[in-house]
Amino acid sequence: MNQPMLWGVGTSDYGRFPDRRVESLAWDAIAEAVRDAEVRPGQIEAIVVGSVFGPPGVATRVQRGIGLPGIPMWTVENACASGTSAYHEAVEAVRAGRFGCVLVLGVDQMSTLFSGAIVPEASDPEGAASLPLPGLYALQAQRYVAEFGVTPEQLAAIAVKNKANGMDNPRAQLRSSAPTVAEVLESRMIAEPLTFLQCCPTSDGAGAAIVGGARGNPRDLRVEASAMVSGALWDHRSPDVWGFASVARAAEQAFAQAGRSPEEVDVLEVHDAFTIGEIVTLEALGLAPRGKGAELAPSGHTARNGAQPVNPSGGLLSRGHPLGATGMAQLAEIAWQLRGDAGDRQVARHRVGLVETMGGGAAGMDGNACVVTILSAE
Template structure:
């Protein structure tokens, strides 16, 4: 146990919201988190964002009336929000601060017309290799190795869009068939549009403080953060597998986890359908080669053995980069409290959050954060 509790969480709605600026989005998230935690202020703030302008943290916080405290902005690709959460958690654990706000925000609709523009100073970026293509290459390799089928990849989208039907904050939801997913427009072969996360705007927040031992308290049982090791096409696993595996191993060891069967629910990084397949296998939630089968057979659906992404995930809830990790934290907190409504996982006591971001050539991902949250009693 870290001795740190999640006192309150909050999020905005997710979706294309070019008419709502970052202040408005952050207001929704912070106001809800403060109200949930029963606090009116904090001792320090960590803010995760990727593409927001310089000074955005202080500008947003000033508008919310949060001034005069230490403010730190972090960028760690798609793991920016959970990196902010990790640093806030450590600040409380070590006694540096007593009440800390972790805030994630992003307004993607005004930053890019479509997919994220590749970074020209990166070798892969100079070739125009955008993230949809990078994930598509992983999917193509798994298809070639008979480790997954196209239908199983599509089943991830079917599952997560169906979960999002029960999430009023989600950007997209719907009852789709595998055929409809496969027949949607091709983005990067073999990934179709319904297998790719949308462009999203949103904010999410969490207030952390010392655990007090309350019956309804959600505590941080363990947390690990790693950056990717050297990787190329000769590596035995597809891009993103090893960083998730290694970060999860560190989190499991810290938690003293006896068996992964103890994990009741998870929110994982499914920016593309293949991402969930690779991640559930790397986490050990499914056996190697069984990630697609688990989605298609209902093992990782609501009502299954280990529900994954009951919020709808990045595919359906949306993926405002800096906010994503903290939106995952909020969902698992709600699940452990038993207040997730129609998407509630019955009896959830131990939940997992995994966020992985990439985009640097030659590395197996920029960063990965794996967190285990628990409601002890």
């Protein structure tokens, strides 16, 4: 078995670009990743693309545009975890010796499809009941308020932290201001108790990575673990809120692969599509006991200068959420952090990093999929 390494990363800007071709966003990210990895296009042996709403054939048009016809290419759709699911497949392909160098791409253009929240699939019971993801996450938050006494101020603290971080991310979609707790709570109610500033924007963007084997380059990052799980059956009788168990199962596998504990992680990028999402995820990852995750942001533990910074990029709440590209944006941020290349966002301790991306799913399932990967600087 070979040791997978992350050779290079790249992203486009994130925002709403309805007048751009979706392929052009992908080309921006790929060009940067290829330069960062210091590879020639001819060294790339396969391409894996993660996309949710990409038009049919978008991956092939991207492949044609970068001048790599004929090599194996396939597309993964795993809701919000599509990009990191594609990355996971690339890691496993390199580990098994199937390919020596794989290009991973995540891309989506939401602005041409949605003006607000994603319209749920009408053939699914949740879609038929008009329950979009803001409502589903709001149910998580309501349960945490009722069961653990989570306060509106604790929820708002996630948005305050991540939006302040996003001010220093030149590629983030939302950089106009860093709100106060009061401003977050006073913003328009979307799905009680989640207000407008506690919800991520729909976005356009792309992220890319080059995954290969060990080659002795000091800038390469060691992929200590990559775990992908699919959602299990879930309903109102389940002991945990929707999505918790999927993240916990992926995290358990990843920490076992890496031989590490949650306390050893220096910096994290997690799926904060809504403020409650970061709280639940950090508990599922083991950074806090159940019901105590809401205390991490107000205490400063997850601040950029805290013991374990979470979402120094600004997270989905600031950077935006172009579904298929989100996981790759998270991966790029962790790579920049571990290399010490994050500029004004740079955290002090940056040897071990973790990415978690969790995708929504169909009614009766505990999410679509979750990927947790752990990387380290050699």
